[in-house]
Amino acid sequence: MKAFICGFGTIGQGIAQVIAEKEDYFQERYGQPLLIVGAMDSKSYCFDKKGMDAAELLENKKTTGRVGDRTYTKPEDALDSVDFDILIEVTPTDVEDGGVGMDNIMYALNHKKDVVTVNKGPLALKYREIMDLAEENGCLIRFEGTVGGAMPIINLCKSDLAGQKIKSIRGIFNGTCNYILSKMDNGQPFEQALKEAQQQGYAESDPTSDVEGYDSACKVVILANSIFGRNATFDDVDITGITSINADAVALAKTNGMVIRLIGEVSATKLEVAPRLIPKGHPLSLPGTLNTAEIITEYAGPITVSGKGAGRLETASAIMSDLVAIMDKRIGE
Numbered sequence: 001m002k003a004f005i006c007g008f009g010t011i012g013q014g015i016a017q018v019i020a021e022k023e024d025y026f027q028e029r030y031g032q033p034l035l036i037v038g039a040m041d042s043k044s045y046c047f048d049k050k051g052m053d054a055a056e057l058l059e060n061k062k063t064t065g066r067v068g069d070r071t072y073t074k075p076e077d078a079l080d081s082v083d084f085d086i087l088i089e090v091t092p093t094d095v096e097d098g099g100v101g102m103d104n105i106m107y108a109l110n111h112k113k114d115v116v117t118v119n120k121g122p123l124a125l126k127y128r129e130i131m132d133l134a135e136e137n138g139c140l141i142r143f144e145g146t147v148g149g150a151m152p153i154i155n156l157c158k159s160d161l162a163g164q165k166i167k168s169i170r171g172i173f174n175g176t177c178n179y180i181l182s183k184m185d186n187g188q189p190f191e192q193a194l195k196e197a198q199q200q201g202y203a204e205s206d207p208t209s210d211v212e213g214y215d216s217a218c219k220v221v222i223l224a225n226s227i228f229g230r231n232a233t234f235d236d237v238d239i240t241g242i243t244s245i246n247a248d249a250v251a252l253a254k255t256n257g258m259v260i261r262l263i264g265e266v267s268a269t270k271l272e273v274a275p276r277l278i279p280k281g282h283p284l285s286l287p288g289t290l291n292t293a294e295i296i297t298e299y300a301g302p303i304t305v306s307g308k309g310a311g312r313l314e315t316a317s318a319i320m321s322d323l324v325a326i327m328d329k330r331i332g333e
Contacts, residue, residue, distance in 0.1 A: 001030070001327055002051075004038035004084040006075070006104045007091035008067040011118060012039070013058055014312035015088055015319045020054035022320070030331050034323065038082045042091075044068040045078035075100055076107055086326060088319060089117040095214055095234055098122040109133045109141070114330070116322040118145035118315055124218035124234045127225040140326050143226075145318030147219045148173065148291040151307030155321065157227045157295060164298040166227055168267035171293030172284060173219040175309040176203045176210040177242050177262040181275075182287035184250045185259055190243070202289055202310075212241035213262060213273040220264040220271055228268050240274040253277055259285050 003019070005012050019026075019034055026034045035051035041061070046052065046068025061067050072078045079087075087108035091101045101119035108115050110133070117123070122130060123146060134141045144154050148171075157166050172178050179202050183193035194211065197203035209215045217237040224230040242262050253260050256277075261284055263276040278285045283304040286292050291309035296302050308314040 001032065001086065001330070002035045002037040002049075002082075002084045003086045003088055003323075004040075004047075004079065004082070005036060005088045005090065006040055006079075007089065007101075007119075008039055008041040008057070008061055009090070009092070010312045011090040011315050011319075012041070012067075012088075013061060014316035015090065016054040016057055018313065018316045018320055019323075026327075029324075030327060032331075034327070037084050038078070039067045040072070040075065040078040041067045043071065045070050045072055045081065047078075047082035049082050075104055079104070079107055079111075084113060085330070086114045086116060086323065088323075089115060089119050090319070091119055093119055093121040093209075093215075093218065095121050095124060095209070095218060098125050102126070105130060105141075106133065109137050109139050112137045112139060114139050114326050115141040116319055116326065117141070117143050118149075118319060120146045120215070120218035120222065123225070124221045127222065127233075128231050131225075140329060142322035142325055143222065144322050145315050146222050148293065148305075148307060149309040149311065150314035150317050151291045151293065151305055151309060152318070152321070153223070153293050153295070153305060154226055155325070156303075156305065161295070161297055161300070161303075164300070167296040167298065168265065168270070169223055169227065169293055169295050170263055170265040170284070171291065172261055172286070173216040173264045173273075173291055173293070173309070174210050174213075174262060175289035175291060176207065177213075177216070178287070178291075179203075179289045180211070181242060181245070181250075181260055181262065184245070184247070185254070185287065187247070189247060190245065211243050213239040214241075216262060216264045216273045220266045220273060224266045224271055228266065230268070230271075232271055236271055238272045238274070242275055245275055261285065
C-alpha cells in the first residue's frame, strides 16, 4: 500500500514518524509495508514510487523548511507525480471555503484514491458532497482525528456502539478554550489567560477560530453528519464563543459550585456551541487542555471519553487507526 502525505507541518511530520516506527507492525499484520511514496508542503514536494525514508523527509523539513526539492504551481501537479493508494490530508483547516484541503480531497476521490484526513474545513462545509463522491468512486474516507485528535469518538460511536441509538453528544471540543477557562477559574482575567495559552503553544497568534467557537462548531457539524445522519454545514450551528465571559461570571458560577465550559452539543435536532454552567466534579468540568465528550446512548447510558485534542503524535494516533481500518478493508478484499 502506498500513501501520499498532503501537508507536512506538525501533524504530517508526526504521521510520517509513526508510519516509520510501525514498519514491523504493518509487515506482520498485512505481509507488506505501508510506503510513503509522496509528500508535499505549502512550498515543495517529493516522490519516489519505491518509497521514501521518513527520517530523511523529517530532516529535510527541519534543515531547509521544505519537505522536497521540487516546487509546484497547483497541488495536483504534485499529486500527479506518483501513483498512490491513500491520501493522508493534513493541511491547515479553512472554514471559509475548505481551502487547499478541499481540493486535495476532491482530487483523490475523483481519482479513486482512499482518504484519511484530520482537516475539519471540507467536512464541515461539504460533508454530504464528499461522502457521495467517495461512494460514487468506490473510495473509503476516514476522519477520526477531525473531532477530538487522540480522543476516540467517531469510530467508537459507529463501531463499538453500533446497533444502538446515540441520543446526543455534548463535550469540550477545544482544548485552548478549556485551558483559558480553567485559568479563569483560578482568578486570571481572560486576556492574561489567552496570552499564557499563546505562550504555551495552545493558542495561535490569531486565536479567533478557538475563542469564538468556530473550531468547536466544525467538530459538532462533523458529529451531526457522521453519527446522526444529518446534512448540516457550519452555517447551521448556533455559535457563542468565550470572549464575553468575565471574572464576575466565573466568580458567580464558583459560588454556586459550578464552572463555565465551552460546550458543543449535537443530537438529531440540536447543533450548538456555547458557554455552559457545569457542576464541579462532572466529567465535563475537567480543567486543562483535554477534549472530553459525553455520549448519551440508548442502552449503555452515558459514556464519557477524553483525550488530547491536538499534538503531533496524539493526532497521528487517530490517523493511524484510520489507516489500519482502510488497510484491513482493502487487503482483506
